Amino acid sequence: MRRCARSWARSSHFAPEVFNCDAPNTGNMEVLVRYGSPAQQEEWLVPLLEGRIRSGFAMTEPAVASSDATNIEARIERVKGGKGDEYLINGRKWWTSGAPDPRCKILIFMGKTDPDNPSRHNQQSMILVPMDTPGVTRVRAFSVFGYDHAPHGHGEVDFKDVRVPVSNILLGEGRGFEIAQGRLGPGRIHHCMRLIGMAERALELMCRRAIKRVAFHKPVADQGVTRERIANARMLIDQARLLTLNAAWKMDTAGNKLAKQEIAMIKVVAPNMACQVIDWAMQVHGAMGVCDDVFLADAYANSRTLRFADGPDEVHRNAIARQELGRYLDK
Amino acid sequence: MRRCARSWARSSHFAPEVFNCDAPNTGNMEVLVRYGSPAQQEEWLVPLLEGRIRSGFAMTEPAVASSDATNIEARIERVKGGKGDEYLINGRKWWTSGAPDPRCKILIFMGKTDPDNPSRHNQQSMILVPMDTPGVTRVRAFSVFGYDHAPHGHGEVDFKDVRVPVSNILLGEGRGFEIAQGRLGPGRIHHCMRLIGMAERALELMCRRAIKRVAFHKPVADQGVTRERIANARMLIDQARLLTLNAAWKMDTAGNKLAKQEIAMIKVVAPNMACQVIDWAMQVHGAMGVCDDVFLADAYANSRTLRFADGPDEVHRNAIARQELGRYLDK
Amino acid sequence: MRRCARSWARSSHFAPEVFNCDAPNTGNMEVLVRYGSPAQQEEWLVPLLEGRIRSGFAMTEPAVASSDATNIEARIERVKGGKGDEYLINGRKWWTSGAPDPRCKILIFMGKTDPDNPSRHNQQSMILVPMDTPGVTRVRAFSVFGYDHAPHGHGEVDFKDVRVPVSNILLGEGRGFEIAQGRLGPGRIHHCMRLIGMAERALELMCRRAIKRVAFHKPVADQGVTRERIANARMLIDQARLLTLNAAWKMDTAGNKLAKQEIAMIKVVAPNMACQVIDWAMQVHGAMGVCDDVFLADAYANSRTLRFADGPDEVHRNAIARQELGRYLDK
């Protein structure tokens, strides 16, 4: 996927219209690459890679706390129907980023195929649901700090008696949690890469502004407090970058499962670092920093979101601690 | 002004339509009360108090850093004109909150009547400019994060050869800086009162949500980390409230000038406190915290703005330090 | 107790030798005032007030976590003995401040008189144990950050078959927890008062040093970063002071029990504030800040200790949160 490698070089989450290099598309494409059948890849992955369509990932639900990834109520039932064997889907999803976009043609939907399975990790499946299937309704779109992020958007989607072919299931019944784990890990590092890029841009803006703007007869860049923040920003960014590169290396050499700790760490570090750096950059711009003459407020909204999306900080910290303490139990 | 006292009791910055209890109206009404002539009060203060019109305060300019309140380029020149003695006004103002609102009928405008005066504090004057005066143009409106705060809004306003009667000047030529200082002090404490109210509401929302929401089989309120933040929020809010009440008492008993240090301190403390408390409340709501199903993201945007509006934190901290160090110079 | 009021005015924890105005003496004297019999007061309170002897409070034990005040293993058994009815005491106490001091003549000892009582709050009693009673052994003294705080010190004391008259018990059997609560509340506010005084001295030292010391051709006081810290220190100290005065007022008007929340809050706020202010003051002194040419390092050690002594921060925050959440349960 060399096209998506270019997003790294550009260090920006504002993907150009030609390639799908943003969330949730990069994560969804990874799912299709890893878990899709040849037919599914032909039908959905190719157009996504070519940027002809967009996608959404329908996992979070309004009724339950999504910090627990097994906490799903939506149902996927195997039934016989008009078109032969089908799955019948019912549920309500929200924060399905990309769903409001008219170019969004396909959703990866997570629901329970086997709610009574004693193992919580085998109750769920993931299935492809084309947006235009009868019963799929875009209910509304959410804003994030007032930004609707149109046309992309973040949607609430209702699924009422939606029927899709059995062949739309990914991997097979009960494999949902496994796929989610496989998707979320790499998805997280993509977020971190984009956040580091955002922070670098914010720091550059901060420096340029501080050099140009004069207050009380001297450039803002000459103020000790501004310099202290610039230095702290540089140290925060570089540490986050090294931690992320280290996680990437671990994922490449040992695999995502063994890199769990490294991924959890960057998922906490990068959004918090970006929020802090962007906040300092906004401050040096005064009022201009919160309006859309510069990208900072929008960047802050995105970074802030990543402190709970794809696993809130608190869940990841708990996992990191559990692994750290595990080194000493019974020793 | 008993009506505005009710804003304190309601602890909200969302003023009802009946009374003008928000920025910039409270500050502007204070200016008219303290510095307006009987005629000016009759024409503008009464309708403002009755909520029939709204106002704006045109001080900040795009071209210069406004952290220095004497850093103004707009000009107010005394000329003879069609209606007899007039003032001719030219300049460009921005972040004039309230200006985009069609109900905004009057601006208090700050400009230089005597740019060559050796004392920087005597160069400026404040003058009343009705919004419908020829030459006054609403250029555009800004958003704060993604919020346009319509219909209120934040405007960029152009003044090209605007003529107003000489009687529109407040107090007299060269009194502008003095009025600004008189306005900004009380204006700041109003902001702090509203911020404390906002933070209390945010903490209440945080508690209610934490009690109701279950994650990993127990209420979020049972998580040690959540409790730690609730406790820290309570301590931050109470300290900020006591500091604000102390400043109010000092203003009432010793006057605004002698209460300068207290006002500077609450101006730094309250917005930072509110940003932190609201941030914790947002986190406990997950994704819901950043959309408009709850008021938190909008409240965060407002609190964030107050870390530079009416004097950025950095300027106030510098003043506080200078006064603290002054106790020891030459001793 | 007008003598002890002078400690407030002096704002220092370095009590002069004439009066006992430091921990643990102020807390112990409050216990004798509130709970001592006339005979006990005559024998112990008078000499303490006159500064002729010193005291210790033997509560914490090495074997158990003391954050839970009912977690005591030491035993006090009523027996018949040589001198008639007596109490037989066995246990090991540590962090008994003041015990190593030769002038320490009396300990207030906490132990279980009724370990099987179903109510954890009725199992314990407090009893007066003169230091020279056979069986009382000073085992060793601890240092705090290398400071032995001699002659005062912090001791580990062993009690082996120590016998004291029945009349030495305070209030009566099973009243131990009640007395502890009564002692610790006021004890906490004394600590907070002293900490605020310490912080004020540290800030003064910081300002004086910053004014005098020149680096890179200008006084350290001209550095923006130094000023920012001075301002932040002033705001932290004033907020802590107001919160403490508020707690004092609540204790005076509503009583210690109803002031529980206020006391818990200042117990968290004051030591953390002092640690921060003292740390900034140390930094402005460079190497001098950590040696005993100035009082700062010793002050830091004391402030740091108060983040866990008399209840660690974490326990108090939990109590504060529980009370805050309690406003919303079942509503």
Add this chain to the structure above:
Amino acid sequence: MRRCARSWARSSHFAPEVFNCDAPNTGNMEVLVRYGSPAQQEEWLVPLLEGRIRSGFAMTEPAVASSDATNIEARIERVKGGKGDEYLINGRKWWTSGAPDPRCKILIFMGKTDPDNPSRHNQQSMILVPMDTPGVTRVRAFSVFGYDHAPHGHGEVDFKDVRVPVSNILLGEGRGFEIAQGRLGPGRIHHCMRLIGMAERALELMCRRAIKRVAFHKPVADQGVTRERIANARMLIDQARLLTLNAAWKMDTAGNKLAKQEIAMIKVVAPNMACQVIDWAMQVHGAMGVCDDVFLADAYANSRTLRFADGPDEVHRNAIARQELGRYLDK
């Protein structure tokens, strides 16, 4: 210097008596390796490497702020004397770590050979001064917090008409600042390596204690707040380690001069990280954390010292910011 590599593996600043692997010895040995003549190396480096003697670095002076490394008053004058050509040394140094130690045999002394040189960077020289030279007086020793760090210690040393052979000068007159820069860079990374080791030990102690200690019926390790800190500690340590390894790699491949920014960054990051991690570890130990039953309080004292020794944080941040801003000046 393979012996010193073992200090990295042991991750401790408590060097065994066999090898000199601590400050200031590692830094001094690097000076002799890089700048010493064969005769100087024979006389001093060999015994140091063999651990038979110890050394001190006499640079800081009580009378001037040492954050500016050119701010030296001590004098080194070339004179003719009893033993032929000699240098006459006068000055007062303090915070000469290692000087109080009887095993300290040699000092590297910094003073001005050419105070009137127009370039501040050519005024100074470094010279070897044996401790037993007449005129060298150990004045007193300082404690750091309450630790005297005996026998090593930190000394104030007076130099009155001290005469040493001309051959004792390092490199040549006017090369002092250059040597200082060469010494301090590598010295800084040694500190960072030791600090990371200290922090790892502290985190291990924290985990073991949290697992063993029970409060309110459950292990402290089960408290959410404790887990949050353990996770944050792990993230801070790993980031600091990666930043340090990155600096080491840059020093090895591009040289110390080009690695200036990286060295400045780790010099700020590592001590602050260690202070934070050690502080959390102390808190989980309660009172035990501040006494010498565990190494934490002493470790804190050392980490705290490194926030100003070898360049205070503030000076390094300023340098980091200047380099960051330099990317944008005139562009």
